[in-house]
Amino acid sequence: MTGTDTRKAAVVAFAQTDHVRAADGLSEVEMLLPVLREVLDRTGLSTGEIDFTCSGSSDYLAGRPFSFTMALDGVGAWPPISESHVEMDGAWALYEAWVKLLTGEADTALVYAWGKSSLGDLPMVLTRQLDPYHLAPLWPDSVSLAALQARSVLDAGLADEEELAGIAARSRRAAEDNPHVRQRGPAARTAGGYLAAPLRAHDVPPVTDGAAAVVLAAGDAVDRLTDHPVWISGMDHRIEAHGLGVRDLTDSPSTRLAAERAGLFDPGAPPPDIAELHAPFTSQEVILRNALRLGEETVVNPSGGPLAANPVMAAGLVRIGEAAARLARGEGRRAVAHATSGPCLQHNLVAVLDTDGAAEGEPR
Amino acid sequence: MNEVLTAPLVVEFPFTRSLGPVQSAFLTGLREGTVLGARGTDGRILVPPTEYDPVTAEEIRDLVEVASTGTVTTWSWNATPRRGQPLQHPFAWVLVRLDGADTALLHALDAPGGPESVSTGMRVRIRWAEHRGGAITDIACFEPAGDEEGPAEPAPHTGTFADPVTGIVAEARLDYTYTPGRAQTRYLNALAEHRTLGERCPRCRKVYVPPRGACPTCGVATDEQVEVGPAGTVTTFCVVNIKAKNLDIDVPYVYGHIALDGAGLALHGRIAGIPYDQVRMGLRVEPVWTEGGRYPDHYRPTGEPDADYETYKELL
Numbered sequence: 286m287t288g289t290d291t292r293k294a295a296v297v298a299f300a301q302t303d304h305v306r307a308a309d310g311l312s313e314v315e316m317l318l319p320v321l322r323e324v325l326d327r328t329g330l331s332t333g334e335i336d337f338t339c340s341g342s343s344d345y346l347a348g349r350p351f352s353f354t355m356a357l358d359g360v361g362a363w364p365p366i367s368e369s370h371v372e373m374d375g376a377w378a379l380y381e382a383w384v385k386l387l388t389g390e391a392d393t394a395l396v397y398a399w400g401k402s403s404l405g406d407l408p409m410v411l412t413r414q415l416d417p418y419h420l421a422p423l424w425p426d427s428v429s430l431a432a433l434q435a436r437s438v439l440d441a442g443l444a445d446e447e448e449l450a451g452i453a454a455r456s457r458r459a460a461e462d463n464p465h466v467r468q469r470g471p472a473a474r475t476a477g478g479y480l481a482a483p484l485r486a487h488d489v490p491p492v493t494d495g496a497a498a499v500v501l502a503a504g505d506a507v508d509r510l511t512d513h514p515v516w517i518s519g520m521d522h523r524i525e526a527h528g529l530g531v532r533d534l535t536d537s538p539s540t541r542l543a544a545e546r547a548g549l550f551d552p553g554a555p556p557p558d559i560a561e562l563h564a565p566f567t568s569q570e571v572i573l574r575n576a577l578r579l580g581e582e583t584v585v586n587p588s589g590g591p592l593a594a595n596p597v598m599a600a601g602l603v604r605i606g607e608a609a610a611r612l613a614r615g616e617g618r619r620a621v622a623h624a625t626s627g628p629c630l631q632h633n634l635v636a637v638l639d640t641d642g643a644a645e646g647e648p649r
Numbered sequence: 650m651n652e653v654l655t656a657p658l659v660v661e662f663p664f665t666r667s668l669g670p671v672q673s674a675f676l677t678g679l680r681e682g683t684v685l686g687a688r689g690t691d692g693r694i695l696v697p698p699t700e701y702d703p704v705t706a707e708e709i710r711d712l713v714e715v716a717s718t719g720t721v722t723t724w725s726w727n728a729t730p731r732r733g734q735p736l737q738h739p740f741a742w743v744l745v746r747l748d749g750a751d752t753a754l755l756h757a758l759d760a761p762g763g764p765e766s767v768s769t770g771m772r773v774r775i776r777w778a779e780h781r782g783g784a785i786t787d788i789a790c791f792e793p794a795g796d797e798e799g800p801a802e803p804a805p806h807t808g809t810f811a812d813p814v815t816g817i818v819a820e821a822r823l824d825y826t827y828t829p830g831r832a833q834t835r836y837l838n839a840l841a842e843h844r845t846l847g848e849r850c851p852r853c854r855k856v857y858v859p860p861r862g863a864c865p866t867c868g869v870a871t872d873e874q875v876e877v878g879p880a881g882t883v884t885t886f887c888v889v890n891i892k893a894k895n896l897d898i899d900v901p902y903v904y905g906h907i908a909l910d911g912a913g914l915a916l917h918g919r920i921a922g923i924p925y926d927q928v929r930m931g932l933r934v935e936p937v938w939t940e941g942g943r944y945p946d947h948y949r950p951t952g953e954p955d956a957d958y959e960t961y962k963e964l965l
Contacts, residue, residue: 309653309828310652310653310828310830310831310834311828311830311831312828312829312830312832312833312861312862314830314861314862314863315831315832315862315863315870318868318869319870321868332867332868345823347825347827348660348823348827349827358861358862358863358864358865358868359868360868361864361865361866361867361868361869362865362868363865363866364866404826404827404828405823405825405826406731408731409732409823410823413821413823417664417666418666418668418672418676418697418785418817419697419754419755419785420755420785421819421821422733422785422786423733423734423735423755423756423757423785423786424731424733424734425734425755426731429725429727429742430742432725432726432742433723433724433725433742433744433755434723435725436724436725436769437722437723440723440769479726479728479764481726481727482725482726482728482764483725484725526703528695528697528699528703528752529744529753529755530696530697530722530744530746530752530753530754530755531695531699531703531752
């Protein structure tokens with residue numbers, strides 16, 4: 286889906302925590318609050334002035350039922366606000382908010398997401414999202430499943446282990462400029478044996494606690510809230526079959542279709558300057574680059590990406606926020622942001638962002 | 650800042666799931682040592698079978714029997730097996746396309762030769778579990794096979810077995826380390842010293858008890874600690890006539906909302922030391938601590954005159 290001629294929505298503010306191995310001693314709302322304050326302060330809005338609030342999280346991460354209701358304390362939910370929650374990455378909460386803005390039912394939306402993976406055993410927690418008859422009883426951990434996909438990529442000749450190591454090194458080098466992430470620097474985990482062959486430690490994302498928040502606006506509210514709006518020109522999400530053995534694990538047709546529907550490949554559209562890809566495993570970046578037809582002209586994961594920090598349930602929203610923040614700073618004029626969910630890139634969301642030529646800098 | 654409290658938390662959630670015709674046939678088949686697939690609308694044989702075509706979503710019911718030998722389509726090495734996984738010594742996860750099938754099934758491969766002995770394209774066969782009851786774990790794992798070929802053409806199968814499996818109980822257990830966070834740690838630590846500690850919102854000045862670290866009205870952090878109570882006022886109550894499991898309290902008893910003096914909202918607790926039918930709104934109560942208790946056992950009347958309705962009507 287793309288924005289309509291009469292109504293477009295923009296990212297007007299983004300904030301994130303410093304993503305850490307374990308946000309020791311903080312409850313979820315305590316971890317979230319500084320981010321909510323920061324993102325609202327950037328727009329000058331108070332919680333009561335937001336038209337629609339939507340969040341993404343999973344109770345399974347911290348083993349705390351209905352944890353999102355506790356997190357609502359952080360947004361000032363009384364008197365009652367218009368609010369929704371998805372048990373998904375915050376990128377899907379942003380999608381819901383975006384649709385709400387396009388319908389005209391809201392002019393401003395607060396989107397936030399958080400994950401405290403440190404409280405449980407994340408690779409085992411993620412087995413609970415699998416098909417309950419054929420997969421979940423075997424407890425196949427998320428790293429092993431990603432390794433099956435990586436082997437398919439290697440067998441198909443789409444990359445070799447050296448290229449995967451190169452993706453890891455590039456991501457962590459880029460992360461040196463990002464104060465929020467936890468794996469940075471060329472020396473960080475680039476050596477070592479197999480964690481789940483063919484994946485080595487450097488191919489695998491760090492377990493991370495963190496949170497992020499975005500404010501969206503549409504209509505007159507955009508100009509009121511920012512001088513540097515980043516427009517969402519299109520966004521779409523698509524899902525594939527749940528059976529791993531039914532899918533071609535070397536490709537991501539759902540990403541390709543979502544990108545097409547979001548307008549990434551529109552005739553005459555320039556290639557994106559920036560791509561923020563939610564590829565927690567190095568081999569998944571290879572698949573996504575192909576599906577999104579990214580070439581040399583696109584800088585991939587200048588933030589360091591999920592290989593530098595992977596706060597589950599927030600990492601996809603962070604991709605949209607990072608891409609938007611870079612465009613707002615004039616680092617490019619068009620960006621693609623991607624989020625994924627489920628095992629081996631099962632479900633994918635693609636957002637196309639642009640500054641509508643309003644950013645500083647040389648014309649293309 | 651004191652050390653934040655943590656505690657081990659085990660969450661167990663066994664789901665009872667019904668199977669429907671296709672999964673019932675598939676899992677009953679495994680019990681009988683027979684692997685069934687379903688023919689998709691494009692003619693592909695899906696193993697494991699699905700009830701609906703993954704491409705067209707059409708209902709599919711056409712079952713076939715495939716071989717118990719197959720080919721590895723991809724694999725990864727699991728050097729450190731975890732609880733619940735099919736083998737407890739190092740093994741390979743494999744996707745296996747069984748002979749006669751067009752899609753692959755996930756399972757473990759027992760490979761005594763280590764990762765060097767595993768490759769994409771290698772031939773494997775099912776090792777059946779000794780005791781089978783109709784579950785994916787009736788396949789214990791795969792094991793390396795020679796060049797033996799199963800029948801390439803899947804044979805039609807009715808999916809009918811005697812005493813079919815119609816449901817499974819999916820056991821699940823996840824282990825966590827729980828932490829209540831900073832505000833609740835302060836509250837719980839104070840409570841262990843028989844003090845009740847609330848936190849004040851810097852904006853609206855309301856005092857939250859128990860504190861959760863944020864004011865839900867203003868959406869800001871609460872960080873000023875305020876001791877409240879110990880006495881308070883019953884704002885509302887109910888008479889409980891159902892005996893709770895594992896609770897050694899005679900019914901009927903009274904459970905009430907109690908606004909501790911200085912608190913901006915009521916907390917709840919049991920009210921005792923007074924006949925249940927004499928508890929009333931406005932009754933003044935105080936906490937009763939048991940030896941070594943980390944929280945009040947119950948609240949009892951202080952003997953003060955009842956509070957005026959005007960003093961607690963905003964706290965109802």
